[in-house]
Amino acid sequence: MLEWINQLPVFLLVFVRILAFLATLPVFSYRNVPNIFKVSFAIFFASIIFFTLDVPELDIDATFFLLIIKEMLMGLLIGLVAAILFYAIQVAGAFIDVKIGFLVANVIDPQTGAQSPLTGGFLYAFAVLILFVTDGHHLLLDGIFYSYTYIPVNEMGVNFGSESVMKTAVEAFSTMFIIAFQMSFPIVGTLFLVDVALGVMSRAVPQMNVFVVGLPLKIFLGLPVIMLTLPGFFWLVSNLVDEIVVTMRTLLQLFGGE
Known part of the structure; x- marks a missing residue:
């Protein structure tokens, strides 16, 4: 029993990283997912990972509290990267709504509590399914599981500000917009041709209200x-x-310096 109590600080560090990861991870971080489920799942997942780690006993001192902050930042950053890329679907929906005329009717997304474009919410629901x-x-949970291979819980050294990390973060942002453009291009391209046709008609028939x-x-x-482009959308997701x-x-x- 005493041995389990001595390992409690290590379990707490594992629990903090997983809970912070679930706080920003797509699907798991939604407001309609009960908090009791998030905490319970974090405890369950942390107990599984805890038995796969070979970490010496840790003392509860000033370094331990710094480790807690490090674990919290790691979980938040990993989940945030996944969320940023997954929100490419919402960006694609915004691109489509600009051309189709739905952007003036944004609705509140009950999952995130933020305003969401109509088409973006429709495509996002398909993407979650x-x-x-x-x-x-x-696969998303696999990322947090293998994070302990690269960044042990008992080490403070994390390369948060290296050039490679900044470059990878910028590439993630650019990839989000590229995928959003690929998802929305067939619809946006078609509606652009409609705009061209309407422009020609307005010149040919000035009396028509375009x-x-x-x-x-x-x-x-x-x-x-x-509807016709949904199969390609599934492939892109x-x-x-x-x-x-x-x-x-x-x-x-x-982050682990490799």
């Missing part, structure tokens, strides 16, 4: 095009999950 169907959530005709026409053409896992693993290696 694809994430669960393809076991993508297991604004009155254009909005319902874009909706009438945009929604079928979205699968690639997005793989990109999230690779980025998380790369950052962990850089």
